[in-house]
Amino acid sequence: WLTEHMFIMGVHGPQQRVTYFTGAFPSLCGKTSTAMMEGETIIGDDIAYLRRKGEEIRTVNVEKGMFGIIQGINSEDDPIIWEVLHQTGEIIFSNVLITKEGGCHWIGKDGETPSEGINHSGKWYPGKKDEAGKEIPPSHPNARFTLDLKLLGNLDPHIDSPEGVVVGGIIYGGRDSDTCVPVEESFNWEHGVITKGASLESETTAATLGKEGVRKWNPMSNLDFLSIPIGKYIESNLKFGASLKNPPPIFSVNYFLKDSEGDFLNQKTDKAIWLRWMELRSHREVEAIKTPTGYIPQYKDLKRLFKEVLSKDYPKESYNKQFIIRTPESLAKIERIKEVYKNVADVPEVVFSVLEEQRERLLAARKKQGDYILPEQL
Structure with missing residues (x-):
């Protein structure tokens, strides 16, 4: 078993095929909005239990x-x-602005910001400042909603399946x-666990404690919830998929x-395209470009998906800007992650060897093609 801080969603591919994905994202990185992508179905947005059954991994x-x-x-x-x-239903709103009419408002909601209300700071009005002189927004940046999944119109029919x-x-x-491109596939399970999951970083936001914009390491987006040592946790993840063909x-x-x-x-709706590409890749129905850090989409496939799914053009210029390989930034990330793991007990040695192999691939690519490498150069 693995107990992960992940959503579970169904991505709808060709011929009414549904492929299920789990996904781990730190706070304010698009986790819920991904799981709630229009046209797809959701099983959960927070916790996934994963279990090996035969040659499959199943999740609930x-x-x-x-x-x-x-x-x-x-x-x-x-x-x-x-x-x-x-709509009518049991919904809990926390840390939002309560308006004088008894409604609620939050940062980014449609319509004009109310002229007054009550929020986490007490009575609120536009321009109100805290003790440090910083303007207080109408709702707290970490304001939340809580609701029953059964209220959702995109609920997956297999949500209560005992087999997952x-x-x-x-x-x-x-x-x-x-640093990282919009979507990339790892070379294999080991490479994915180490360079995607165990190396996960995120720039802090207002939803986290401390200063905003600081890059923080958060393996599998599960650091705050681990009940076992980090080294043991990574080892468990590596072993979990290693025995599968x-x-x-x-x-x-x-x-x-x-x-x-x-x-x-990226635009917010672009994530629909990355999901559809991953769905096709999971069935090996599209090819990919091999880079020093993984497999990225071919332009022709994304161009087609943007037209089919979003009915819009996808210029080659946008593709090049998004998927250029940034070797200086990628090398810097490897050094940050290696430094972190030097101070973590019982880290499997393979973590360092896989990171070093990736560093060597990046150095070789930079020597041959420069600091910034377009996909067509690979």
């Missing part, structure tokens, strides 16, 4: 509800959650402004890449 959600960050939820980007939050569902792929995602592929996603001007290179 043991929770009844959903507990998500409400900041930024609006009718355009999150239509399913938006609809549920505005077969895991077709595992996703790790963090908030990363300058064909373990599910492991992917990484990053929705937060920025350009030199500080603007995001």
Whole structure:
């Protein structure tokens, strides 16, 4: 068994095929919005129990509800959650702004910000500041909603299946402004556990304690919930899939890449395309480009998916900006992760060897093609 801080969702592929993915993301990195992607189905957004049964990995959600960050939820980007939050049902709102009419408001909600209300700071009004002189937003950045999963219109029919569902792929995602590409597949189970899961980092946000924008290591997005030593936990993950002939592929996603001007290179809806590509890759129905850090999509496949799924064009320029291999940043990440694990007890030696192999591949690529390598150069 593995008990993971993961969503479980069904991604709908060709010919009405449904492939199930689990995914681990630190706070405010797109976990719930991914699990609630329009056109897909959800089994859970927080906890996944994974179990080997024969040559399969199966997973179940043991929770009844959903507990998500409400900041930024609006009718355009999150239509399913938006609809549920505005219908009759048992819903708990925490740390939002209570308006004088008895409604609630949060950062990023549709419409104008109310002129007054009550929030975590007491009576609130626009421009109110805290003791440090910092302006207090209408709702706390870590404001949440809690609801019964049965209220969701995209609930997967197998949510209560006692056998669980077969895991077709595992996703790790963090908030990363300058290093990782939007979606990438690992070379194999071992490589995925170590370079995607055990190396997961995320830039801190207002939903976490401390200063914003600090890159923090969070293996499998499970660091705060581990009941066993980190080294033992990573060893358990490695062993879990090692005995399978064909373990599910492991992917990484990053929705937060920025350009030199500080603007995001991805739109919120783009994650629908990364999901569909991962679904196709899990069945080996599209080819991929091998890079020093994993497999990335071919432009032709993403161009087709953008047109089919989102009915929009996907310029080659956007592809190159998103999927260029950033060797200096990737090498710096490896050094950060290696330094972390030097101070962790009982880390399997393979962690260091796999990271070193990746470092050597990056160095070789940089020597041949420079610091920044376009996919077409590979």
